[in-house]
Amino acid sequence: MAQRVIVVGGGLAGLAASVRIAEAGLSVDLFSLVPVKRSHSVCAQGGINACNEVARQQGYSEYEHFDETVYGGDFLADQHPVLEMANWAPRIIDLLDRMGVPFNRTSEGYRDLRLFGGSLFKRTHFAGATTGQQLLYALDEQTRRYESEGKVTKYEYWEFLGPVIHDGRAVGIVAQDLRTMQIRAFRADAVVMATGGCGLVYGKSTNSIICTGAAAARCYQAGAWYGNPEMIQVHPTAIPGSDKLRLMSESARGEGGRVWVPGIKQADGTWTKHPKTGADPKTIPANERYYFLEEKYPAYGNIVPRDIATREIFDICVNHGMGVAGENQVYLDLTHRDPDYLARKLGGILEIYEKFVGDDPKFTPMRIFPAVHYSMGGLWTQFTKGSYNPSEPRTKHKSGAAAPIQAAVGQGMAYGEINNMQTNVQGLYAFGEVNFAFHGANRLGANALLSCLFDGLFSGMSVVNYLKDGAPSKAPAEGLPSQPYDDSVKAEQNRVNALLNSVTPNAEPETNPYAIHKELGVEMTAACTVVKSEARLKQCLAKLGELKDRASRIRLGDNASWTNQTLSYARAVQDMLSVADAIAQGSIQRKESRGAHYRTDFPERDDAQFLKTTVARWDPASRGALIAFEEMDHTLIKPAARTYGKVDKTSKKPEPAASHT
Amino acid sequence: MITSLTNAPAGPHAKELAQRAANRRNAKVGRTVMVKVQRCDGPGKASRWETFKVTTERGMNVISALQQIAGNPVTTDGKKTTPVVWNSGCLEEVCGACTMVINGKVRQSCSCLLDDYAPNEGDTITLEPMSKFPIIRDLWVDRERLFHNLRRVKAWVPIDGTYNLGPGPREHPKDQEIRYKMSECMSCGCCLEACPQFNLEADESKWDTSFIGAHAINQARLFNMHATGKELAMERLDALMGPGGVSDCGNAQNCVKVCPKSIPLTESIAAMGRAVTLASFTKFFRS
Structure with missing residues (x-):
């Protein structure tokens, strides 16, 4: 067996990673709950941001895109990764253009641009009203090409149940075929999580039905940290x-x-x-x-x-x-x-x-x-700072002013460094919406598609280098003992057996997974979205405690050993509760208001105490989150007051809305 | 796009759409609708019908009816059963997952409103799995063949890799509009379900010689239109020339009628038919 990489999730981030890694000559096993062409990326409508020649000649720059993104995120994003993403954006558009994405065109045949929230320049590329769908299809097509060449193997309708961790390193996954219900372990030298957001924790959201957050929850419960869980965007x-x-x-x-x-x-x-x-x-x-x-x-x-x-x-x-x-x-x-x-x-x-x-x-x-629309928070990831390190942070960039640096690869993050977008678990990476990087406390419209593609294309090389130079080069997964894999399968099988044995003809709301999920959604929407307060959040934690208890006694209405969707659903509901808990705990402990996080009892931003990343660590004893606030990277731009949104009585025109879709 | 400013729909489905709009206006929230579902426990198992009562909510679609049933799956005979198995994703009619046969017609279930199809107290709406693909369970079928057929026509642009090589080819907006429309195909399979030439084929070894389907022919045209995609034009035409290719189309024109994205499938079939004919002449005279 040659070195292999597992990619979990077949949306934009997962497919971009698969293509990049396969191109580098490694074998990719791609896991997805659905045929990858049906991933949630199809729902993105508006567009994808990047500096472009027209905007550049009007005074825009990659640097300004970087500045807008940091400012839009209320300074909660580590700044170096954001700089690198903005610098890469134009080349990402070019690449997708070469792949055949039908971007809207000007009469001269150039890519058309539209104005989007958070910027005074036209910097948003779009393909009709379904940009996400069109970008996803382009990558789906490239993936199909590698699949035809045998470089990518798809496991569609397989559900990720957890990483296999051996000696502190991710060495594979356990997954279940949702049709045959077979559970098995897959060896891999690295695992890339590209599993999207967690909208279903809120019951109903703008997310697809597959965006439960359960995959991230399973990594989190296996020891991966979760960053800024409380940052949830509401449209x-x-x-x-x-x-x-x-x-x-x-x-x-x-x-x-x-x-x-x-x-x-x-x-x-x-x-x-x-x-x-x-x-x-x-x-x-x-x-x-x-x-x-x-x-x-x-x-x-x-x-x-x-x-x-x-x-x-x-x-x-x-x-x-x-x-x-x-x-x-x-x-x-x-x-x-x-x-x-x-x-x-x-x-x-x-x-x-x-x-x-x-x-x-x-x-x-x-x-x-x-x-609920988007999760800025997600699995916590690392990076290696790039070459741009001013002696002190600059003040906020004035729109249209000359950029202090000309964009070049490696200014924000050191290209190919193996820790880029790697979680605290060695060999376990997080790309796309499930990655907490880039958007801080609030995401700008048309930056989501960009961050997915950037992660796959930029940090895909970090995964390649990790296999070449990191731990797998000395101890490849194929040579590891079978015990950690067997143990993981056994644990998951036990969990499944327990769920199947719970089947009852009388679905009491008390232990009915549908009822538990519904109550979870109602509670989270009421307490952890638009307006938060300590009193209400405490009430929410009490409710979550009750739901956790009920979920531990969950009873299914179907014991089929073939294509048992109820089983998969109930298991996801159980795991969603750990994400809900992290969101609520983060919300309680961040005693300030920033971006999407608004506390009535602490309505101001408090940089002295909370210009920090919220890190949730799973505590198996309490089956809940331990929250800590960790230092973060704000060495490039000095935090400034985020004023758009403030009513300016002297002007009739508001600032552009912060985000569109 | 909304093309008419009155409430009266236009186009080939005008009558049907007008009926649905009328239904919608008359439908009352909180009525009982019977949801009749064709169920099957797995491949090779016998099918059976089960009927469930659903209490309607505002704007209820087939998905939320199935969700309501899942919470407490009891048939109208009072028999306790299992939740219905079905496939869904975006629920916005852009992913194609939730396609099924509703009242005899294939469509996405997310955009199917109960008010349109079962406006009166006690009305029945019938759900069946697509019949042209192997069943997995209940309403969930395995559409892998549909994706397989995209591989047959090499439905991709053969780029030189993901390195930074500048922009793609410039394109006239009129061409972009045509390609965008064709590229909206979400691989739902409605065109295949409705096609008399496309039949259930469980034996994978026969997929390469069975009718490829309107969706794949449309994709071949899409990529043959692209400046770089053209590089594989002959290989795509070869795939459409052989058995199961474009000449197997019987011109029933059902595909274009059921396409939820109004993709001009028959135009694509005609265009590729001409291209294949031309290519086979060229081949003949070269050999």
């Missing part, structure tokens, strides 16, 4: 659904959409719940419509920045119980606009609403609510 406008929350672009507000709930105005000017809150909105008279954004923010009205919109909508529904029909939803109303105009400006996105809700937003107000 203000999503379409509520009983199965998932689908994104509604912010451009609906930009085109005049008004946000309101039915209400009754009291003599003192306050609003109370409407007695017929669920009535047909067209029957609610104008004076019984509470346009709360317009009332609270007269200057900006409905186009307040996204974090404010998110918090206010949340407040109206969760704290005041004034959501439409008593549910967590408000109206986003475009019906006062000319339908002809709406069809021209917003046709595509309104069609999505109509397809999934059944109502035409041109004639009926949309019902929307904020939704």
Whole structure:
């Protein structure tokens, strides 16, 4: 057996890594819950950021992209990796262009660009309204090419159950075939986790049904650290659904959409719940419509920045119980606009609403609510600083000013160093959304696709070098004793047997995995999203304790030994609880507000105490997180106040929203 | 895109769409809908029907109906059973995972609203697995052959590797629009389910000589249009020339009618048919 690398996850990050590593001549075993072409990356709509020639000639630079990303993330990201990512971005676009991605074109045939949140320059490349899908397909095609040549072996419909760790080093994985239910160990000299986010911890989110976070949880429970778990991005406008929350672009507000709930105005000017809150909105008279954004923010009205919109909508529904029909939803109303105009400006996105809700937003107000969208936190990873190390951090870059450095490979991170994006467990790497690096406390729109590709293409070489020069070069996995593998399989088999033996004909909500997951989602959404407070978070931890106890006694409704989805689901629910716990504990202990993390009891950013990475270490004794705040890298840009989002009374125009999709 | 400003849909499915819109307006939240599911415990096992009662919620789709059933899987006869097994992913109709046959027609179940198909109290909606692929369990089928056929036509751009070699070829926006449309294919398999020439084939050794399918022919055209992708044009045409190639298409035109992304599949088949004919003449005169 030659040296092998296992990649877990077949989204953008996993496929980019597979292609890069296979190209270097190593054999790749690629594991995915679904055929890789169906990974969650397909859901990314907006685009991918990179400095480009047009923007460059207008004064933009890779350095400014770096600065925007650090600033957007409220300075919580280690800065050197972000610099390297921004420097690499243009070459990543070029590569995907060569792979045949149908990027939108200008009339002269160059790649078209659009303006996106967090920047004053057009730096976002896009392919229709499905950029993520198109990027994923390009890599899927390249992977298929290597598969045809025998360099990549796919294990689709296989679920990752845990890393096999021997002498402190990841030497393979245990996985289960979701069809035959066979559990087996796979040897590998390195394991790359590229398993995405954890939206399902919140029950419903904008994430795909496979984004449970269970794979990351299994690494975390095996000793990998989890960084900044509390940093969860919530998108203000999503379409509520009983199965998932689908994104509604912010451009609906930009085109005049008004946000309101039915209400009754009291003599003192306050609003109370409407007695017929669920009535047909067209029957609610104008004076019984509470346009709360317009009332609270007269200057900006409905186009307040996204974090404010998110918090206010949340407040109206969760704290005041004034959501439409008593549910967590408000109206986003475009019906006062000319339908002809709406069809021209917003046709595509309104069609999505109509397809999934059944109502035409041109004639009926949309019902929307904020939704968990992206996890900035994830498995904690390391890096080797590159060559750019100013004697002291620079002040924030002025948009359009000359960049202090011309971009070159290796300024941010030392290319090919084996610890780049390696977790604290030797040989265990984390790429893409499951990696906590790059986005700090808040991600900018159109930077997610970039970080996935960058990890795979840049740090893929670190994996290659680790096999060449690191521990596997002296003790390859193929020569290791079989015991650690056998033990891991046995442990997983025991867990499965216990679950199968729990099967009961009477699915009591107490121990029903679906009920436990539902309650988990409701609790996490209420306590650990938009508005957090110590009191509420403590209540959340108590609830999580109850759920953990119930999950340990979970009972299935299906004991099939063939294609037992209930088994896989219940196991994921159990593991999601450890991520939920880390999110809640991180949220409690970060006593400040930063980026997506907002504490009512600590509304200001506190750099003196919390300009640090939250590191969650799994404590097997308490089956919960031990939280520590670790020093981080802010040696390139001095932290500045993050002011966009602040209402500027002198200007009619708001700063661009921080993120779009 | 929304092309019409009234509520009245246009196009070939106008009548059906108008009926669904009417259904949607009349449907009441909280009614009971019967979900009739064709179930099968695994390959080689007999199929059976089970019917479940679902209480509708606002905007409920087939996925959330199946989720509701999974929480407490009891049939209308009061029989306790197992949760239905099915495949799903994005739930936004971009991943293709949740394709199944609903009321006799293949489509994605995520974008299938109960209000459209079962608007009245007590209405039944019928779910069956796709019939052209081997069954795994219940509504989950194994579509590996679909991806295999993408390998047959070498559906990729043969790049020189991932090194930094500058941008790809420039492209006219009109060409980009055509390629983008074709590239939206999510490999869901609707076109294959509806195709009279594409049949269930469990024997993998026969895949290379059985009809390749509209989706793969479309991908061959997509990559033959790309400046670098063209490099493999002859190999793709070779794959489409032999048994199971483009000439096996019986021109039923069902594929284009069921494609959820409105990909011009019949245009692709016609274009590749012409290209194959031309290539075989060239070959004939060269040999």
